[in-house]
Amino acid sequence: MGVLDELRKKADEKKAAEQQEAKINDQLETIYQTKILPKMQFMFDSFQEAINYLNFLKEPVQVKNYCPRYPQFGNLFQSNYRINTDGRIGLTDYNRLMQINISFFCEANGEFSYRMESDPLVEKEVQFLQAKKLYFDWKHHAPLGGAPYTIFTIQRKIPVTFRVEVDYQKSMLKVSIKNHENLQSFAKSFSPEQLDNNFLDSLLSYFLRKDNRFAKVDDISIENKNAIKAAVQSKAANYEQKYGQTPPSDDEPDSPKKNPIKSLFSKLHKKS
Secondary structure (H helix, E strand, C coil): CCHHHHHHHHHHHHHHHHHHHHHHHHHHHHHHHHHHHHHHHHHHHHHHHHHHHHHHHCCCEEECCCCCCCHHHCCEEEEEEEEECCCCCCCCCHHHCCEEEEEEEEEEEEEEEEEECCHHHHHHHHHHHHHCCCCEEEEEECCCCCCCEEEEEEEEEEEEEEEEEEEHHHCEEEEEEECCCCCCEEEEEECHHHCCHHHHHHHHHHHCCCCCHHHCCCCCCHHHHHHHHHHHHHHHHHHHHHHCCCCCCCCCCCCCCCCHHHHHHHHHHHHC
16 A cells, blocks of 8 residues: 555545544534523523522522531521522523523521541541531540540531533433432432423422422433343343243243343333
8 A cells, every 4th residue: 555545545534534533413402402401491491490489489498407416406408599590699691501500508607616636537527518518617626635526517508509400412301409418418310201291390399398309319220221132132142042942031930030121121110
């Protein structure tokens, strides 16, 4: 092959790669425009309307016994709702929504204090409180003739965030929630088809603490379900190729015991 042929081949390969990339990008954009953007706009409009009502009514939602780890928080109230689409305080192009951010506080008057004596525990506590973005202060004390200790003082004010963001490359939407319950974080991805009226109602019910089923994580994620289904189908195909028949079902009398692969496959179909 001559030099010119090598250059021609490399150019053709690069052109083919660019065309394939352009095709994929066109497909992603089509999915975003037709399936994802309308759902994002619907969720944004719904949350903005709910927040406008909540801020107007000024009826804080009660949060009972927010945190077992810090029972001193006691009962709090969530209020002061804000919404943005740029991760700060502003609103981006409505026709190019990539994220929706809702923030508010669970708070009550006052503060509480507690004492810790171990330096490693103190350092770990500081890191935890900072990660949760709590409002706190700590002071070291070294009394004469006594062991050093640290006093933590925490305000009864907890920042809470809900975020819905587009995973453009996967054509999915991810919901992330921080500090809504017991200083915990929650994150889960959804396909556009899952974002129907029931989904929004479930999310809003969780947001207003009327129902916590939204944040209950499935035993098996969508991605893992698909991976398991693929593995099951592959094993079933191998079985059929080896024995010339499909794997026996659970209710076949000549099956000495239940086929775990078949059983799992049927359960996944029921959950899907």
